[in-house]
Amino acid sequence: MSVATQAVEIARPQVQRLTYREAMRAALREALLRDDRVFLMGEDVGRYGGCFAVSLGLLEEFGPERIRDTPLSESTFVGAGIGAAMAGLRPIVEIMTVNFSLLALDQIVNNAATILHMSGGQFNVPLVVRMATGAGRQLAAQHSHSLEGWYAHIPGIKVLAPGTLADFRGMLQPALDDPDPVFIFENAALYSTEGEIAADPPAVDIEHASVRRAGTDVSLVTYGGMLRNVLEAAESLAAEGIDAEVLDLRVLRPLDAEAVLHSVGRTHRAIIVDEGWRSGSLAAEVSARIMEGAFYELDAPVDRVCTAEVPMPYAKHLEDAALPQPASIAAAVRQMVGHG
Amino acid sequence: MAVQEARLATVDPDHARHLLREMLRIRRFEERCVELYSATKIRGFLHLYIGEEAVAVGAMQALEPTDAVVATYREHGHALMRGIPMRAVMAEMFGKVDGCSRGRGGSMHLFDAATRFYGGNAIVGGGLPLAVGLGLADRMRGRSRVTACFFGDGAVVEGEFHESMNLTALWHLPVLWLCENNMYAMGTRLDRAQSETDIALRASSYRMPAWSVDGMDVLAVEEATRRAAESIRAGAGPLFLEYRTYRFRAHSMYDPERYRAKEEVEAWKERDPLVTYPALLGRAGLVTDEVVGELEGEVAAEIDEAVAFAETSAIEPVEDLTRFVYSERTAS
Numbered sequence: 001m002s003v004a005t006q007a008v009e010i011a012r013p014q015v016q017r018l019t020y021r022e023a024m025r026a027a028l029r030e031a032l033l034r035d036d037r038v039f040l041m042g043e044d045v046g047r048y049g050g051c052f053a054v055s056l057g058l059l060e061e062f063g064p065e066r067i068r069d070t071p072l073s074e075s076t077f078v079g080a081g082i083g084a085a086m087a088g089l090r091p092i093v094e095i096m097t098v099n100f101s102l103l104a105l106d107q108i109v110n111n112a113a114t115i116l117h118m119s120g121g122q123f124n125v126p127l128v129v130r131m132a133t134g135a136g137r138q139l140a141a142q143h144s145h146s147l148e149g150w151y152a153h154i155p156g157i158k159v160l161a162p163g164t165l166a167d168f169r170g171m172l173q174p175a176l177d178d179p180d181p182v183f184i185f186e187n188a189a190l191y192s193t194e195g196e197i198a199a200d201p202p203a204v205d206i207e208h209a210s211v212r213r214a215g216t217d218v219s220l221v222t223y224g225g226m227l228r229n230v231l232e233a234a235e236s237l238a239a240e241g242i243d244a245e246v247l248d249l250r251v252l253r254p255l256d257a258e259a260v261l262h263s264v265g266r267t268h269r270a271i272i273v274d275e276g277w278r279s280g281s282l283a284a285e286v287s288a289r290i291m292e293g294a295f296y297e298l299d300a301p302v303d304r305v306c307t308a309e310v311p312m313p314y315a316k317h318l319e320d321a322a323l324p325q326p327a328s329i330a331a332a333v334r335q336m337v338g339h340g
Numbered sequence: 341m342a343v344q345e346a347r348l349a350t351v352d353p354d355h356a357r358h359l360l361r362e363m364l365r366i367r368r369f370e371e372r373c374v375e376l377y378s379a380t381k382i383r384g385f386l387h388l389y390i391g392e393e394a395v396a397v398g399a400m401q402a403l404e405p406t407d408a409v410v411a412t413y414r415e416h417g418h419a420l421m422r423g424i425p426m427r428a429v430m431a432e433m434f435g436k437v438d439g440c441s442r443g444r445g446g447s448m449h450l451f452d453a454a455t456r457f458y459g460g461n462a463i464v465g466g467g468l469p470l471a472v473g474l475g476l477a478d479r480m481r482g483r484s485r486v487t488a489c490f491f492g493d494g495a496v497v498e499g500e501f502h503e504s505m506n507l508t509a510l511w512h513l514p515v516l517w518l519c520e521n522n523m524y525a526m527g528t529r530l531d532r533a534q535s536e537t538d539i540a541l542r543a544s545s546y547r548m549p550a551w552s553v554d555g556m557d558v559l560a561v562e563e564a565t566r567r568a569a570e571s572i573r574a575g576a577g578p579l580f581l582e583y584r585t586y587r588f589r590a591h592s593m594y595d596p597e598r599y600r601a602k603e604e605v606e607a608w609k610e611r612d613p614l615v616t617y618p619a620l621l622g623r624a625g626l627v628t629d630e631v632v633g634e635l636e637g638e639v640a641a642e643i644d645e646a647v648a649f650a651e652t653s654a655i656e657p658v659e660d661l662t663r664f665v666y667s668e669r670t671a672s
Contacts, residue, residue, distance in 0.1 A: 039480070053648035065480060070509070076469040076503035083473020086458065087408070089480065091473075106500070110463045111470060119459065120442030123662040156663045179667035 021191040023169035039066040042094030054195040074103035085127040095131040113156030134187035142329040143312035146275040148163035152252040159252040163227035165195040170204035187225030207261035218269040223249040233329035268299040270336035278306035352649040356428040365591035370534035387414040391588035392614035398561025402569040410489040429648035436653035465498030475513035494525025508578035517580040529597035543580035555585030
């Protein structure tokens with residue numbers, strides 16, 4: 001290799017700028033190229049290009065058999081994904097939003113989550129279901145909820161909540177490699193966010209939580225769309241001399257409780273920030289795990305910052321008020337560490 | 341009756357006797373299950389198929405080993421006819437580790453990978469979307485297989501029924517829809533729940549061939565189902581059969597049967613396939629009382645063996661309670 005060629009190699013950009021939407025599209029494309037058993041199925045994933053434009057262009061590249069538009073029959077196209085998975089394919093089912101997924105709950109809870117166990121281990125369901133979740137776009141009370149915490153209640157499925165560009169890019173493949181049903185909740189407010197990622201991004205796991213900001217004063221435990229609000233709060237607190245650790249759960253089921261307990265063991269304080277409602281929430285579960293596993297490590301009672309217990313309103317000022325914001329998260333931290 | 345005799349004349353005599361034997365296997369198996377339920381060896385729900393045997397026996401003749409079956413919670417007969425060993429079905433009823441679902445499913449959730457038996461599904465209508473997916477996989481892979489999906493008249497008013505009919509017709513999937521219309525969704529008679537009681541007519545509105553068959557006539561069931569399955573194998577897309585049948589016993593083990601008249605039950609019992617079919621074979625000279633007696637003896641011996649197997653089978657160790665929530669192997 002000549003010196004000149006080496007110079008060209010070095011000059012090639014090692015990072016690329018992508019939106020979260022483009023990152024997921026790249027992951028889908030890679031999966032479709034890698035394995036001919038993989039196909040994408042859902043409402044308007046093909047000709048329309050996906051209601052959030054995630055699958056835009058894939059129909060042209062892979063054709064209507066593998067980029068399969070479905071009628072508005074959530075229960076049956078999710079159930080068809082289960083059946084196709086049991087028959088040897090690797091379906092990726094897209095549901096437009098988590099609110100619509102309620103129409104498919106029978107198939108998800110009664111079939112996808114149970115068949116392996118009910119059949120005594122004979123039939124596994126290697127299915128991936130992706131759906132948009134979350135608020136912040138003034139879409140009111142039937143398009144804005146964060147129900148992934150409900151799904152995390154159900155044994156038999158795995159629940160992922162990517163909050164970073166790397167996870168939008170990287171979680172799909174390990175989900176497809178998993179022999180059991182994996183649900184990916186993509187916070188729709190992130191789709192248009194841009195970020196930098198390695199041109200050849202490294203693989204990610206779908207087992208562990210990840211510390212996104214190391215700190216010593218308090219553990220802020222969060223996931224998904226709330227991650228950026230929490231990081232923003234942590235930066236503003238740093239300016240005040242409060243050093244917050246930010247733990248991104250990434251995987252809501254099975255929960256990486258060890259990572260939570262380790263973080264609390266370092267900081268001795270914990271606040272859970274959850275876009276779900278407070279009562280009976282994932283935040284409640286994390287709080288209980290801390291109480292069970294790190295009670296004597298705590299210098300203060302665990303606190304939670306969750307979405308107000310109200311169907312999401314349309315008006316922007318009301319929606320903003322309902323959601324955990326960097327300011328309200330920071331206020332909760334100040335209160336806890338005694339700077340309030 | 342002349343129709344039945346004419347049809348019988350086209351059937352191989354050994355096969356005709358085989359059908360009787362298979363119906364006896366289901367009937368006597370379930371009668372023994374009732375005794376075992378009373379003896380508390382079997383618990384939970386026990387939905388008996390007694391009266392409807394001609395459907396599973398006739399229909400299953402049309403399927404190949406590579407085909408798939410999706411069934412309901414009233415599926416003992418389907419499981420036996422699909423070829424799941426009786427001992428494995430009985431052990432499942434006993435909740436034993438040698439049961440076909442390792443004791444995790446019970447009467448309502450019999451599964452068997454070896455025979456592509458995708459379960460007793462106990463959510464009415466819940467199995468239909470699975471059949472759509474099984475058929476979709478076959479179509480996408482270019483495999484010439486049939487997915488046979490059984491469900492009852494109650495499923496016809498579930499949303500999943502309509503979604504599934506539509507999708508199979510729209511995507512031209514190789515799915516054989518088999519509606520066992522026993523006239524009652526638990527205790528609710530068809531005409532009290534459905535504005536259009538002609539079930540085949542409703543299915544045909546999705547632009548697939550659909551017709552009704554006398555579900556008390558095993559030969560008629562077999563003939564119609566063979567025709568439908570062959571048509572699907574030839575690439576015709578989905579087909580729909582409605583078997584008109586009747587459940588002689590309670591919905592589950594016990595119910596006061598306030599929802600139907602004794603006279604109605606008695607009238608249907610006149611058409612009991614375990615009465616009419618051996619009589620038909622007798623008139624045709626294909627069986628004698630002695631032959632029927634021999635069949636009964638063989639069936640009783642098989643059931644005795646199955647019960648003994650279930651009795652002596654181990655139970656799953658409690659330490660294994662949480663196995664099979666997630667897979668123990670990686671996907672390939």
